[in-house]
Amino acid sequence: EAGVAQSPRYKIIEKRQSVAFWCNPISGHATLYWYQQILGQGPKLLIQFQNNGVVDDSQLPKDRFSAERLKGVDSTLKIQPAKLEDSAVYLCASSLRQRTGYEQYFGPGTRLTVT
Amino acid sequence: GQQLNQSPQSMFIQEGEDVSMNCTSSSIFNTWLWYKQDPGEGPVLLIALYKAGELTSNGRLTAQFGITRKDSFLNISASIPSDVGIYFCAGQLGLGAGGTSYGKLTFGQGTILTVHP
Numbered sequence: 001e002a003g004v005a006q007s008p009r010y011k012i013i014e015k016r017q018s019v020a021f022w023c024n025p026i027s028g029h030a031t032l033y034w035y036q037q038i039l040g041q042g043p044k045l046l047i048q049f050q051n052n053g054v055v056d057d058s059q060l061p062k063d064r065f066s067a068e069r070l071k072g073v074d075s076t077l078k079i080q081p082a083k084l085e086d087s088a089v090y091l092c093a094s095s096l097r098q099r100t101g102y103e104q105y106f107g108p109g110t111r112l113t114v115t
Numbered sequence: 116g117q118q119l120n121q122s123p124q125s126m127f128i129q130e131g132e133d134v135s136m137n138c139t140s141s142s143i144f145n146t147w148l149w150y151k152q153d154p155g156e157g158p159v160l161l162i163a164l165y166k167a168g169e170l171t172s173n174g175r176l177t178a179q180f181g182i183t184r185k186d187s188f189l190n191i192s193a194s195i196p197s198d199v200g201i202y203f204c205a206g207q208l209g210l211g212a213g214g215t216s217y218g219k220l221t222f223g224q225g226t227i228l229t230v231h232p
Contacts, residue, residue: 042203042222102218106157
């Protein structure tokens, strides 16, 4: 079974530029998550989708971050304009509701450097 | 909000030694998960725990869900060089929590494990 795919793997941009990340979840996983992981910390949830609807975006800086999941499969996360403090790894994860709970599986991440 | 305190922050051990790390929370979780992250990769799920008091093994790894539902432990026996990495605990409200936060993971700060051959 293919895992969660993300692209690009690395991105370097200047502050105030815009950037977009793409995620393709595991086939059949209805729930998709975007996390931000700053160096030396654990991942922090930015936004959670159930199919193509947003169920939690309380931690998303909405003045500059946006995300969508058209057709309930692939998702894109955009930052516009980027700030220096946005330098981090952006992880996408997906999960399937099972009898016991939601086990999340992560993609390899996109490492963003803002200069 | 919920916070997880993971300890120790780092460990340096010899190959063959056993390792223990733990995670405590200020509030209750219904599910605990342990992940390992290698450099340049996303976290990989090691063990998932769904019931208070549950003890689960996955090869040389053993994890326990604390009775109070506010803590969890991970043990690695007979460590080998490929165990090197960062280990994260994560708590989840899970099924039955209602609302919109059922799938959300709250992560600890991670334990950096170094194994000397």
